[in-house]
Structure formats: C-alpha cells, structure tokens
Amino acid sequence: GTVYACGQNNYGQLGTGDRDTRIKFTKIGINNVKQISCGESHTAILKNDGTVYTSGYNNYGQLGTGDQNNRSTFTKINIDNVKQISCGYEYTFMLKNDGTVYACGYNNYGQLGLGNQNNKSTITKVNIDNVKQIECGYLHTFILKNDGTVWSCGDNSSGQLGLGDTGDDETIFTKVNINDVKQISCGGLHTAILKNTGSVWVCGSDRYGQLG
Numbered sequence: 589g590t591v592y593a594c595g596q597n598n599y600g601q602l603g604t605g606d607r608d609t610r611i612k613f614t615k616i617g618i619n620n621v622k623q624i625s626c627g628e629s630h631t632a633i634l635k636n637d638g639t640v641y642t643s644g645y646n647n648y649g650q651l652g653t654g655d656q657n658n659r660s661t662f663t664k665i666n667i668d669n670v671k672q673i674s675c676g677y678e679y680t681f682m683l684k685n686d687g688t689v690y691a692c693g694y695n696n697y698g699q700l701g702l703g704n705q706n707n708k709s710t711i712t713k714v715n716i717d718n719v720k721q722i723e724c725g726y727l728h729t730f731i732l733k734n735d736g737t738v739w740s741c742g743d744n745s746s747g748q749l750g751l752g753d754t755g756d757d758e759t760i761f762t763k764v765n766i767n768d769v770k771q772i773s774c775g776g777l778h779t780a781i782l783k784n785t786g787s788v789w790v791c792g793s794d795r796y797g798q799l800g
Contacts, residue, residue: 600660649709
C-alpha cells in the first residue's frame with residue numbers, strides 16, 4: 589500500500605512536498621493506498637478506507653479542495669466511501685460504492701457531465717447512477733453502468749464519444765449504442781470498449797493507428 593513517484597513535478601503533482609523533478613522513484617508519505625490516477629499535472633490517490641487525497645496543479649479546481657491553490661503534498665478532500673477514481677487532463681472523477689458519481693475541475697468541453705461548461709473547484713454530484721466504472725480521456729469521459737450500457741460526454745472533435753458524429757461536444761452523459769460491455773479505456777482522443785463476449789470496439793482519432 590505504499591506509493592513511489594517520479595517525473596515532472598513543477599506543480600507538486602508528485603506529492604513530495606516540493607517542486608523538484610525526480611528521475612528515480614521516490615517514496616511518498618502516504619500509505620494504505622488502493623488506487624492512483626494521474627492527470628496532466630495533478631494526481632489523485634484512493635486509500636483502502638474510501639478516502640481521496642490529491643496534489644498538484646489546481647488552476648481549474650481539479651484537486652477538489654474548494655479553491656484554486658496548487659498542492660505539493662497530498663491533501664484529503666471532502667468525500668468518502670469512494671470505490672474508484674479517474675483523472676482526465678485537468679479534471680477528476682470519483683465513483684462511490686453506492687454507484688453515484690462526483691466530479692471537479694476543468695469543464696470547458698462539458699466533460700464533467702453536469703449539463704454546462706463551468707469549471708468546478710468543489711466536488712459536484714453528477715446526474716447518473718448505477719455506475720460500475722469511470723474512465724477519463726484527455727477531455728472526454730466514459731461511464732460503464734452495472735447493466736452493461738455505456739455513456740459518454742465531453743470533447744467529440746475526433747468522434748471519441750462513439751455517438752456517430754464528430755465535432756459536437758456533449759455536456760451531459762449520453763448513451764452510446766453498444767451493450768453487454770465489460771470494460772472501457774480512454775486515450776487522449778480515442779476510446780476502446782471490451783464486451784463480455786471478448787470482442788473489442790473502438791472509436792475516435794486514428795492518426796497514429798491507435799484504433800488497431
């Protein structure tokens with residue numbers, strides 16, 4: 589349950605208490621950790637007790653601390669009973685054990701699924717439930733529900749939302765025409781979906797052949 593980090597640290601995103609870059613894995617002062625998720629310049633940590641800690645860049649409120657001050661050490665935020673976390677470019681999603689979803693941070697493309705494009709520095713409940721998994725890309729977000737259905741929102745410039753069009757951003761989670769899904773994974777501008785049958789479905793940018 590211990591954590592080690594390395595790399596760029598200009599906003600304190602490594603949680604080491606300073607802003608010095610690390611080229612070797614450095615032990616972080618936090619333990620009993622279940623999951624880590626990294627955004628562009630911020631980091632979220634989920635502990636086994638369901639609490640969440642964040643560090644790094646906070647200009648859009650992506651740390652969920654209620655302000656826009658950067659943090660160089662992991663800071664506990666006001667949410668508990670969390671099952672999974674996922675960080676996008678400069679935003680953060682949290683899934684609770686009861687299937688409800690909360691988000692904060694950058695929202696210019698509607699990627700928080702709140703029906704608007706307003707940034708959020710406080711943790712805000714999203715109008716969707718019965719959720720099994722959350723996955724954030726660069727500026728788009730996917731949700732897998734317990735019934736195997738998939739919902740997406742945010743940037744759709746490359747068709748990464750899988751809704752059959754490109755260019756129209758979605759500010760609320762919109763159902764994708766695919767069912768019986770087991771897992772989803774988002775890249776920067778593309779999405780991959782694994783069905784329970786073992787087949788894989790993809791959408792979005794294929795500039796580098798990432799759709800396979």
